[in-house]
């Protein structure tokens with residue numbers, strides 16, 4: 298009996314409100330998943346991540362297999378115990394980061410061999426090994442291994458990578474061995490080509506997965522290309538399974554993804570931008586490095602439900618950022634993650650109330666008004 302299940306509770310246009318129930322707790326969708334790359338959401342205590350409203354966080358297989366190693370994490374009780382986050386975790390397959398971080402990569406039908414970007418040691422990642430690693434981490438939602446290519450790309454190259462990814466999807470499903478306590482997602486590839494994307498979606502569905510990721514986007518293409526691919530492909534995915542747009546994105550990417558039927562998102566942007574002095578607010582992003590904030594005694598947003606947006610002046614936040622004080626990274630990471638959770642929580646409420654169109658218009662108007 299599958300212990301991880303998805304229930305769709307409301308739709309408004311293509312937007313969906315749902316819930317994934319897992320033995321470790323529920324995931325309300327649309328959901329934003331903070332990225333806990335190497336077993337930590339950078340500059341945040343796990344309790345703080347939960348307090349921003351996150352139901353689930355993401356772990357990166359590539360980083361964890363290199364350090365501290367999947368077998369070591371398993372011997373220490375699994376990733377939840379290791380990092381003291383007892384709610385759901387989604388892990389990626391490692392494929393994307395092998396292609397973007399690792400050295401001396403060699404890709405064959407079997408899998409990919411590479412040298413660690415940390416110490417040069419040699420590794421192999423196959424569909425079977427990726428499933429084994431994610432199972433050793435005791436992840437609640439795991440990904441097939443696929444090949445994600447950068448855009449723009451030749452159609453032949455997009456087709457080759459998409460067809461390889463379907464063969465790897467089949468091997469991943471076999472290696473998954475129908476585990477009942479976690480979900481396995483297939484990953485739709487095919488670049489920006491509608492026909493290749495359709496073939497990928499159909500191929501994955503004939504294998505059968507608990508959920509469907511849309512991969513190979515936010516890899517250099519313009520936003521309108523990403524949105525076109527989403528509008529074309531989500532209607533071709535099963536309505537009763539979660540859809541996860543990998544690596545996306547900024548707030549306007551997420552709003553557009555929700556409007557096009559996406560249920561789950563992950564991105565390093567809120568935490569990375571926070572470490573670089575950028576604060577996300579309901580009127581858009583504020584670059585606190587800018588000298589114009591030097592004497593500004595106003596809080597970031599006195600109407601925000603987040604105390605961290607009210608308790609310090611912009612001048613102080615500017616000071617923390619300019620001096621590269623650790624507190625700056627801590628505060629802005631929390632502010633940005635809390636904003637992303639507020640955005641998705643308001644989207645869930647809007648879909649339930651049948652007012653997604655108004656919500657999207659109001660949100661974009663506030664961003665455009667930009668009282669920065």
Ligand SMILES: CNc1nc2cc(C(=O)NN)ccc2[nH]1
Pocket residue numbers: 392393443444445484511512513514515516543544545
């Ligand atoms: C930041 N952009 C971005 N695109 C991604 C695509 C994938 C993917 O297709 N994995 N199989 C993963 C992470 C990504 N992050």
